[in-house]
Amino acid sequence: QVQLVESGGGLVQAGGSLRLSCTASGRTFSTYTVGWFRQTPGKERNFVGGISTSGGKTDYADSMKGRFTISMDNAKSTVYLQMNSLKPEDTAVYYCAAVYSDYVSSSRYVYRYWGQGTQVTVSS
Numbered sequence: 401q402v403q404l405v406e407s408g409g410g411l412v413q414a415g416g417s418l419r420l421s422c423t424a425s426g427r428t429f430s431t432y433t434v435g436w437f438r439q440t441p442g443k444e445r446n447f448v449g450g451i452s453t454s455g456g457k458t459d460y461a462d463s464m465k466g467r468f469t470i471s472m473d474n475a476k477s478t479v480y481l482q483m484n485s486l487k488p489e490d491t492a493v494y495y496c497a498a499v500y501s502d503y504v505s506s507s508r509y510v511y512r513y514w515g516q517g518t519q520v521t522v523s524s
Contacts, residue, residue: 409518422496438492447506459504
């Protein structure tokens with residue numbers, strides 16, 4: 401069993417930056433893929449990006465490339481989502497999720513463990 405806790409959300413002005421953290425406990429973190437997703441009310445939970453903790457391979461949704469960066473600190477069992485040049489349309493609840501795999505999938509159905517989410521609000 402893996403427990404995930406997100407932190408770092410908040411209110412930021414358009415053009416600003418935030419760094420979200422996803423900290424895992426309960427199992428060795430070094431053989432998992434961790435994905436970031438986001439969701440707005442009434443809409444589906446969409447893939448933002450992910451990282452394979454065993455090799456550091458990353459993948460991103462096309463609309464996030466160049467603005468968002470995912471990194472990890474295996475010693476701290478933590479994955480980070482650095483978000484730059486934020487836009488009002490980035491406003492959402494951001495979730496991290498994990499699955500025992502070395503492949504970064506964009507499908508939310510693949511991920512077994514989920515955090516509780518953290519709110520990101522970008523004001524115009």
